[in-house]
Amino acid sequence: MRQSPRSTFAVPPSGLLAAVLAAAFSVGAANAGEPEQAELSIPDLIAMLDDDDAGCRRTAIEALAGRGVEARPAVSAIARALTDSDANVSAAAATALGELSFAPDIAIPALVKLFPEEARSDQGPLWLAAGQASGQYGESAVPYLIEALKDERIPVRRAAMIGLFVAGPKANTAVPVLIDVLEEDEPQTRKYALNAFIGIGPDAKDAVPALIKTLASEDFHTQYWACRALGSIGAAASPAAPKLIELVQDGVTSVRRNAAAALGNIGPTVGQRAVDTLVGAFSDWSQPVRQQAVIALGKLGPLAAPALPVIEKGLRDGEFRPAANAAKTLWLLKPESELPLRVLLVELAAGDDPGDAVIVMGEIGVALGAVDEVAELLKQDYRWARLYAAEALGKMGPDAAPIARPALEAALDDEDQEIREAVKEALDKIGRSGKESR
DSSP: OOBOOOSSOSSOOOHHHHHHHHHHTHHHHHHTTSOOOOOOOHHHHHHGGGOSOHHHHHHHHHHHHTTGGGGGGGHHHHHHGGGOSBHHHHHHHHHHHHHHOOOHHHHHHHHHHTTTOOOEETTEEHHHHHHHHHHTTGGGGHHHHHHHTTOSOHHHHHHHHHHHHHHGGGGGGGHHHHHHHHHHTOHHHHHHHHHHHHHHGGGGGGGHHHHHHHTTOSOHHHHHHHHHHHHHHGGGGGGGHHHHHHHHHHSOHHHHHHHHHHHHHHOGGGOHHHHHHHHHGGGOSOHHHHHHHHHHHHTSGGGGGGGHHHHHHHHHTTOSSSOHHHHHHHHHHOTTOSHHHHHHHHHHHHOSOHHHHHHHHHHHHHHHTOHHHHHHGGGOSSHHHHHHHHHHHHHHOGGGHHHHHHHHHHGGGOSOHHHHHHHHHHHHHHOOOSSOOO
16 A cells, blocks of 8 residues: 655664765765765665665655666666655656656556556645656657547546646647547546647647637636637637637636737737727736736737837826836837836836846846846845846846846845845856856
8 A cells, every 4th residue: 555655754864865865965065065975876776766764765766867867777667666655756756757758668658557546745646747757758658648548537537638738749649639538528637638738839729629619618717728728829729819809808817817818829810809809908907817918919019009009108107017018018019119118127126016027127128228227226225126136137148248247246245145146146147257156
């Protein structure tokens, strides 16, 4: 019988476990300036999979996963550990097989055998861990996963569809079978079929008619998952635009938000009526719906030009809270405007949600010519302005280095430890030279 996982060891770690821990973390110790521990051999680690202590077995598996190609000979032993009596060991084995992705003829059948297992590890149910790991084998796993979809057991089918999601576009041959699953309209499996379409993306275009039907479901969870699937397919999902427009207007909050996002991800083929609907959503009571509407407009290009006056007025009047995504949309539609830069600088310095401004400035700051002005924020008395400026400069990447690096290096002396850490991280992202890390 499989044992319930333990959050702590019931007994002090054995000598073997201590050895495994030393092997697993020897690199980290060396990086910290401590003497590097002797690394255990692959045969030693494989032998430890038979140790009486579940913690030792689990840590040995994790150590093997960290050894990469060197651990190829251990695949069979790790696959056997999938049936360990301790759920945490089984989950670690599944994760390790997915990370290594060697010997698919050995690993994938062993993982599929774990699909019916509903026991839980600290990380969740074992069927989920096995499904995710199988998908990491990509195209090699798809035939096994399609076959597993024929099983009548719900956990097996769910795990298979998780695997197809992880396999992504390489799972495109599974689209016809997934359409069949979707049309069964089984509540416990349809969400996973929709999720698989999201992973497959544009290659799931043959599913569009079935997905449009699914938008009419009485279950709002099914509706918003279908919106996400259609958005991931992109332009080929344009026949869904009329129904998505209806859902932006009439769906529950999560459906309105995801329908708006889907219209943007499908692109300009959604037509002018979609633009009008998205602009109308600026008055929605739900902030996430308003945010997704303005983000979607930024993806529609010239088609969204009629929205420009409303976006500009909203930014000037402070109607977008937070304003960073609206500023980005304005820049995408009207790159010559100076308003996006002004708005983003205010958001970084003292905005409602500077986190959005950090992300957006990281994406478009160099193109905006904003690097020097963001760097100036590192001199502000207000600590949050300095912190978010450092984070934004880091997200701009190496293109910002000529201007950002001197300002960041000067900020290494900031009195605030959190800011110093953010500055070091930013320097790592843009590339260091000159003043060394402290």
